[in-house]
Amino acid sequence: MTPAARLSAAIGILDRILAGAPAEQALTNWGRASRYAGSGDRAAVRDLVFDALRCRRSFARLGGAETGRGLILGGLRAAGADVGALFCGEGHAPAPPAGPELAPQPPSALESLDCPDWLAPRLQGSLGADFAAVMQALRHRAPVFLRVNLARASVAAAIEALAAEGIVARPHPLAATALEVTEGARKIHGSAAYRDGLVELQDAASQAVVQALPLVAGARVLDYCAGGGGKTLAMAGGAGLTLFAHDADPRRMRDLPARAERAGVRVRLLSTADTRREAPFDLVLADAPCSGSGSWRRAPEGKWSLTPARLAALVATQAAILDETAALVRLGGHLGYATCSVLDEENDDQIHALLARRPGWERVSRLRLTPLDGGDGFFLSLLRRIG
Numbered sequence: 001m002t003p004a005a006r007l008s009a010a011i012g013i014l015d016r017i018l019a020g021a022p023a024e025q026a027l028t029n030w031g032r033a034s035r036y037a038g039s040g041d042r043a044a045v046r047d048l049v050f051d052a053l054r055c056r057r058s059f060a061r062l063g064g065a066e067t068g069r070g071l072i073l074g075g076l077r078a079a080g081a082d083v084g085a086l087f088c089g090e091g092h093a094p095a096p097p098a099g100p101e102l103a104p105q106p107p108s109a110l111e112s113l114d115c116p117d118w119l120a121p122r123l124q125g126s127l128g129a130d131f132a133a134v135m136q137a138l139r140h141r142a143p144v145f146l147r148v149n150l151a152r153a154s155v156a157a158a159i160e161a162l163a164a165e166g167i168v169a170r171p172h173p174l175a176a177t178a179l180e181v182t183e184g185a186r187k188i189h190g191s192a193a194y195r196d197g198l199v200e201l202q203d204a205a206s207q208a209v210v211q212a213l214p215l216v217a218g219a220r221v222l223d224y225c226a227g228g229g230g231k232t233l234a235m236a237g238g239a240g241l242t243l244f245a246h247d248a249d250p251r252r253m254r255d256l257p258a259r260a261e262r263a264g265v266r267v268r269l270l271s272t273a274d275t276r277r278e279a280p281f282d283l284v285l286a287d288a289p290c291s292g293s294g295s296w297r298r299a300p301e302g303k304w305s306l307t308p309a310r311l312a313a314l315v316a317t318q319a320a321i322l323d324e325t326a327a328l329v330r331l332g333g334h335l336g337y338a339t340c341s342v343l344d345e346e347n348d349d350q351i352h353a354l355l356a357r358r359p360g361w362e363r364v365s366r367l368r369l370t371p372l373d374g375g376d377g378f379f380l381s382l383l384r385r386i387g
């Protein structure tokens with residue numbers, strides 16, 4: 001595909017997303033219908049689509065319309081590209097700009113940060129002086145991180161194994177197991193290092209959260225919101241745990257047994273009733289469903305689809321999860337509450353409310369990361385049951 005034909009493909013996909021299709025589904029459908037597209041084309045089109053979704057507000061303003069064409073046009077203008085050469089109407093290229101596309105407006109300060117208006121005061125209140133820098137960071141692609149599975153390889157051995165397959169990775173300061181991939185990221189899935197369980201794809205901040213947990217040999221540990229099991233498997237790197245995983249939607253844990261086997265780890269999956277039967281635990285991790293505001297680089301649709309009502313519902317679910325998990329911890333044991341959000345109402349405010357509701361708990365530590373630290377935005381509060 002020519003560069004201009006890739007733009008046309010991205011325009012069509014973005015139009016479907018703007019009409020309500022999930023981004024991954026729109027990309028998959030296009031891929032199935034476009035057998036002529038090679039792997040380089042698919043990767044380039046995907047990047048165009050996700051870049052436009054991250055910067056939807058500012059690109060729409062610069063492109064003169066909130067349409068697939070407007071977003072791609074705005075992206076080209078933001079990058080200072082030669083729009084005339086690409087939007088030329090020849091072959092598979094998009095038609096030349098017309099109507100409002102010819103009279104773009106400069107984005108306002110808030111539009112330049114690609115921040116929804118209603119969220120700006122909440123994000124400003126939570127991020128303080130870092131607000132603008134964090135919002136800017138969320139407009140760009142996230143680095144690719146790996147977690148070294150220390151049960152299978154040392155950090156140095158994993159770096160060497162990856163290098164032998166053309167994947168260049170270096171340690172990242174956020175976590176002792178974290179590697180940042182600087183070259184060859186697209187080869188990871190096909191690599192022996194990945195297939196043999198030496199490394200997993202996992203954000204560095206996620207790894208930092210796990211590293212901050214008290215993972216003591218012999219402890220019974222429950223990952224209460226396990227999802228695909230990213231943190232369950234990361235916890236397993238800590239020696240000699242008895243690991244349990246639960247999720248309100250057990251289908252989300254579908255791949256966990258196979259992933260655990262690849263990593264050489266034992267995990268028991270528990271239903272909600274099982275969690276009560278198996279309680280108490282030494283440590284329960286509640287990696288709660290959240291707005292995802294710390295990971296909008298990876299999942300930019302969430303920035304635009306979040307509404308006040310949806311956020312209020314998430315906050316209520318998080319409070320319920322805190323109460324459910326607090327009841328599963330033994331006296332003297334720990335509860336880790338984590339979100340990939342940077343909003344206080346999902347983080348510190350939840351902990352203050354829990355401590356007010358339940359006097360038998362104390363706060364042990366707090367970790368708050370933003371994309372300015374390199375990985376996703378993440379929050380962890382570690383609590384101990386004292387009564």
Ligand SMILES: C[S@@+](CC[C@H](N)C(=O)[O-])C[C@H]1O[C@@H](n2cnc3c(N)ncnc32)[C@H](O)[C@@H]1O
Pocket residue numbers: 224225226227228229230231232246247248249252287288289290317321
């Ligand atoms: C942030 S995701 C977990 C990600 C996962 N821990 C990881 O590291 O890959 C939150 C998970 O919480 C689950 N969930 C939602 N409500 C829940 C509830 N009331 N109890 C337990 N899990 C819940 C969701 O199904 C989702 O899989």
